Amino acid sequence: MTERQEQVGSLALDELNLQRSDAEHVRMRWLQAQADEATARNALQLITGDETPALTGTLDELADTGEPLDWLKAVPSEVLLQRPDIIQAEERLRAANADIGAARAAFFPSIRLSTSVGTASAGLAGLFERSTGVWTFVPQVTLPIFDNGRNQANLDLAHLRKDVAVAEYERVVQSAFRDVADALAARGPLIEQLRWERALTATERERVSRATARFAAGWADRPTLLAARVRLAQTNVARIEAHQALELNQLTLYRALYGVQVSVLPNTAQES
Structure with missing residues (x-):
């Protein structure tokens, strides 16, 4: 032209x-x-x-995808006990004659990781300082973790943290919760962005339909129609990119939950 x-x-x-x-x-x-x-x-x-x-398929068809991660709803933190690094840390505690149940009660927060819509729960967010992201969970040592006559000393948190196996276990637990918290924190905004892009695409699709009708009736020229089609294609690309970002976030969650069998989730954690 x-x-x-x-x-x-x-x-x-x-x-x-x-x-x-x-x-x-x-x-x-x-x-x-x-x-x-x-x-x-x-x-x-x-x-x-x-x-x-x-x-x-067309660009519009490729962008038409559903909501991923339907399984990630109200997931209890106990699923993280299946992570290989936590299993390894607990085996080291067992080798040091530790009571794993007491160690979990002291150092492993029992909360819901996600909400009913699959985003980060308030309990998970509360484990970290909002401004600095520092781990804020304070262990409650109410039962002895080790035997061998050290029961009274075991109730002293400062004394416990001098043990290498305990310090490693606490670090691994923090790392596991951090991985999930980071991934879920990003998930909410990504879901909202995808919804916004879908709504914008619907608006642009209607705009193209009206431009096509006006062009067919001779009320609009071809450049106007082409401009509307270009805008629709651009919104479709943006929608695909938004969905791609959500899929990449899903991969991040899979890495955070590696070793976890999400098809059979325990139901023992308390709501938070």
């Missing part, structure tokens, strides 16, 4: 060259996107050992 406009004298040559430059930049981004897709597909095939077909 700009070439025809330049031919009839309604558009300057500089403007036409600018449009050509923009078109070439779009073409280069398209070629790079194709290369990135092929690289990602090859990497996936290497990991899975199976052929990964190329994605098909």
